[in-house]
Amino acid sequence: MRILVTGGAGYVGSTLVPMLLEQGHKVRVLDLLKFGGHGLLPCCQHRGFELIRGDIGDDATVKTAIQGVDAIIHLAAVVGYPACKKEPQVALATNVEGTRTLLRHRVKSQAFLYASTGSIYGTVPDYICREDTPKTPITLYGETKAAAEDMVMEAGNSIAYRFATAFGVSNRMRLDLMPNDFTYQAVRNRSLIVYEAGFKRTFVHVRDMARSFIFALERWDAVKDDVYNVGHESMNFTKEQVARKVMEHVDYYLHFAEVGKDADQRNYEVSYEKIRAKGFETTIDLDTGVAELVRAARLIEFQNPFANV
Structure with a gap:
């Protein structure tokens, strides 16, 4: 084709x-x-x-x-x-x-x-x-x-x-996606602040x-x-659950903020019955994806041109 x-x-x-x-x-x-x-x-x-x-x-x-x-x-x-x-x-x-x-x-x-x-x-x-x-x-x-x-x-x-x-890891990586961002911060900064921890995404x-x-x-x-x-x-998770999943792979400081919020206020669960009825199933769970993100984060380097260390 x-x-x-x-x-x-x-x-x-x-x-x-x-x-x-x-x-x-x-x-x-x-x-x-x-x-x-x-x-x-x-x-x-x-x-x-x-x-x-x-x-x-x-x-x-x-x-x-x-x-x-x-x-x-x-x-x-x-x-x-x-x-x-x-x-x-x-x-x-x-x-x-x-x-x-x-x-x-x-x-x-x-x-x-x-x-x-x-x-x-x-x-x-x-x-x-x-x-x-x-x-x-x-x-x-x-x-x-x-x-x-x-x-x-x-x-x-x-x-x-x-x-x-x-x-997940791609040949053209993005770090603005929530699990990717959480994992990168945990690996590189050893800390993460999470707003609205109970908000759910899929x-x-x-x-x-x-x-x-x-x-x-x-x-x-x-x-x-x-x-x-x-x-x-099975891939519907709160932000807290994603952050704690990362913690299973990386030792870092996690703080849930009571003040402040994300600009993107999505908070929902989704049904995937329709495409599953056609025969499509996803194959990669959050644990597998986070594990590969941890490995990738250790390969990615950003250098601050204004730093002397």
Whole structure:
């Protein structure tokens, strides 16, 4: 199969693209390379790998990128509450208008797989979020992803995956994700302050996210034209539970603050019955993911140019 992966050099893409290539697919990546392309270096050994450096909001670039592909996996986005708050106009241009540009030039026969997010649920009164739970995003990130998801599903021959909070080691690492951040602080700083310890999130490992796209491609007729939460109920944890899981692997000082709060106020549990009924199960639990994050944190070094020690 010939597959276009937008944002393929990012956190999820740099995990997914090598998997697709190993399965024998031809993969074209469209990415602005805002954070570099080092995560895709191992892909260069495959003749079926192609990179187009460009913006999904540029019509000419998108026309070239989608030409001749059977499926489009749309990952490109400004991801997360802080990044969208920092550059709101870029977030709107990328997450909403970039998706609109892709759909405008895409041929209906091309399968369209969209990476949405559980952030679109916001805070909900019934606490257990299912695919028919009303979308009430509380951040610009959630709003842009919800708007794009609506466009994708209206276009047809598509799916939207509402992913749990991602975590785990990737070729293009991110340390802003809660389990990744908690683990890095524990390893490097030997201390962690946690606000709103009882707030609950649901998590999914980045490799399971990548596997879910491959799952859909292999069963397209059975899953298309629908929305799915992607994760597992066993991965619903409070922030305190995540911090204490890290403590099982790292000896560090943990403090739960009574004053202060996170800007992102999501607090919910999610049901994954729908995608499980189709045959998809996640494979990596929190303990396994934290263990690998500890090993990775010991490899990552940041140097402060203003320090003399």
